Amino acid sequence: MVTFDGRAAGREPAQWDRRIADFAPLRLIPGGRTLVVAAHPDDESLGAAGLISRLTGQGYLVEVVIVTDGGGSHPGSPALTRRALTAQRMDESRRAALLLAAELEPVFLGHPDGEVREHRDAVLRDLRVAAGGSPLEGVPPASRIVTTWRGDGHRDHRIVGELCALLADELGAELLEYPIWLWHWGNADDADIPWDRFRSLTLSDREAVVKHRAIAAHLSQIAPIGDDPADSAMLHPRFLQNFDRDVEVYVVAPQPAQGRQEREGSDSSPPEQGLGAPYFDDLYARKADPWGYADRWYEQRKRDVLMATLPHQRLGRVLEIGCSIGVLTRCLARRADSVVAMDVSHVAIDLARQNLTDLTNVDLRVGDLRTTLPRGSFDTIVISEVGYYLAVAELQRFAGTISALLAPGGSLVLCHWRHPVADYPLSGDEVHAIVSDILPIRPMVRHREEDFLLDLFSTDERSVAMRTGLL
Template sequence: MVSFDHREEGTPEESWRQAGILDRPVRWDLPDDVAHLVVLAAHPDDETLGAGGLLARAARAGLATTVLVATDGEGSHPASGTYGPAEVARLRRYELLDATHALATGATLHLAGLPDGGLREAREPLARAVRAAIATHPGPTVVCAPWRGDPHRDHRVLGEVAAEVVGSDELLEYPIWAWHRADPSDPGGSAAALPWDRLRGVRLSDDELGAKREALRAHRSQVDGLSSAPGDEPVLHAGMLAHFTREVEVFVAEGRAVEDGAPGAAAPPSARASLPEEFFAAFYARHTDPWGFESRWYEQRKREITLAALPEQRYADALEVGCSTGVLTVALAARCDRVLGIDIADRPLAVARERLPGHVRLEKRTTPDDWPEGRFDLVVLSEVGYYWGGPDLDRGVDRAVGSLASDGVLVACHWRHPVEEYPTSGDDVHRVLQERSGLATLVHHEEEDFVLDVLVPAPAASVARRTGLL
């Protein structure tokens, strides 16, 4: 049985958002050759919670859709004095019909009727039911099942059986109670089991998310409770539901499903971890101007080229990620009404505060996890992206793009020579920017030492066109 109490408040959705769960997973979509989507659920409502948006997408694309629900979920309210298990099972079957209709009208529905909480003891009939569901329609099939690492035993068992039947390479797995139980702020603890490098994200359209919300409401006994009597309380409280009304559905994938990421979803260029705060604290402790921002002609020239590449004479709001001691920030402040500079270390921020004017705010933040809210006309990534390793680089790019105003400008400039300590190269940073950002290139400047890109929403109109000269 489940080893935790669903009535606990659990991990808030904001914690997962701050951990980048909306943009950290590599983007994924149904491959073009797929003809059939099978969603496996341990209980009525799992199909909606874990894969409702993907199910709606498949149905609207004309794919055959099949839903297998292993149990009737009769154990959801064991303390109810109003309904017995058989009555709960009947209610939940009707709710499942309504929810499935909201997601995928015409989907084939299989009800295995196995004991709620007893799937471990029913592996053979469960495997037969999974095979029958997959055989419902011919052609290439994607199978979605609960994640094998989920805290609920029934979920784990169904995921294991699905992997045995179809193979891990053909399986997408969705976490359910992991969002409630794990703590992303404790990377060495409960969230460590989540395979961050194998997460795939399906970004839902408004229509798909609307269908999912309607299906969630259909599971009335779980969302509203059976009645107002003690023991009849909702199983899915508002905090839990927040994990499943995201714009992105998150899956764990292996094999072919990993390879089938959507176009433009750049794979992490490095498996090395991002540089921690301790690295920068130690570095700044040894040097007052570690990169020679104030003394080297190379830095002054590069700074002037960066400023000259900005297409607008003036900006309202700017964000500089990795502002260090504020030398570039001073120059940006002369072109902007308001500037927010952020950095990972205390010492450079203390130096920056001594030189910056009052319309510049400085904040200590560890990016890409702790990203500031708001929209900016100008976002500057200067000599910072190569500190992000693996998935953090993808997340940093996504968050930078997500911070732009509708007509905003993203400027990136990075050293191109290899540095042993850095997890990523400057060239890789700009490759991921080009592949992942979805922005058009207005300026590309490349030298032996550094590369500079100015990216804007398409179409990228030149300064002459923007100012009416052409």
């Protein structure tokens, strides 16, 4: 029998350990605008706080919408009127949101708690407005909708999930659903639950901590609001243990074909192998500068932004991965003691040698980052416009090894084009998300434009002013 009384202990959380361990990892496609929809104030913290923290921390646009006022959690309470309880729960969600991101402000639709079915049409209208964005104000439609799971059993959760699924289909958006009450009433061996659609998102230590703090902000739900039995804590401590894990669980749905990027085509399976030397040799054979590095203002400006981001005036020993014909290499060499510049294409390296004959501190090498990286350590590592040529597993392996080449106090910079390209296995946003998740160092600079991303990681967390003695 399904029950929604959170005051009861519910299932033993340990029963879920084996089941959750078997879930495939969530392949999180970054970028765009994410709309997180909660049926009640606290669902967003319980189900998706880690995801919200990750996406906002990576500079992506996230909006939280809470459908109901939450005023039905303590019926018959002598301590708080429904109006006072509603105000308190809204304030709790605001404080929880600020723990996840400095400027995150939830949108409260204010529909009556427990009456989503009765107000279904009005809720749909409000959610459609929230999901559609405001193009005139520069707010795009949602490319991802994260909401309560339709199979959660709770009526409000089910209907909110159904409405969000409808909107995701209309927009061609990715749909992720988070279970809440499943952990209370469910059985890990229940064959009727679609376990094959469940995915796990492993949280970093920071994400797990801020999620714990966000949940703790909902005091009206996790602690008594008065001495009367009607004022007891709504959520049992054992139930809350289900949300104190280092993973979040999401239920995925097939993504509508209209909403997929062209590069993915009709097959949503990620490629197992990225692009190799023949692809690039052919490009350079047809045109010596396929991307216009030497003459496009866009490329010149992007190089200037990258060079200005590097925190040291002198770059020391530099490794440039994916040097192409050597245009950025020349800029690096001006500030470097030495540069090792590598590219998978021997044609590109031959062209770079012709372009850089006057430089004596540059070592040009043909090499594939998947199999060959230079020995030694480097003060500066530059990875520009190369990551999206790799398959996911290849990029993950590379990200797991590249930081070992970084000298103490060194810096690593990523820079990538954001728009979809049909031939590329990954987008620039995906590259930065994957590498950021794996690197053991935190970003010092995150630069976001419509056209490109730039992230700087450094083992020295001091600002430039501190490094140069201004502070």
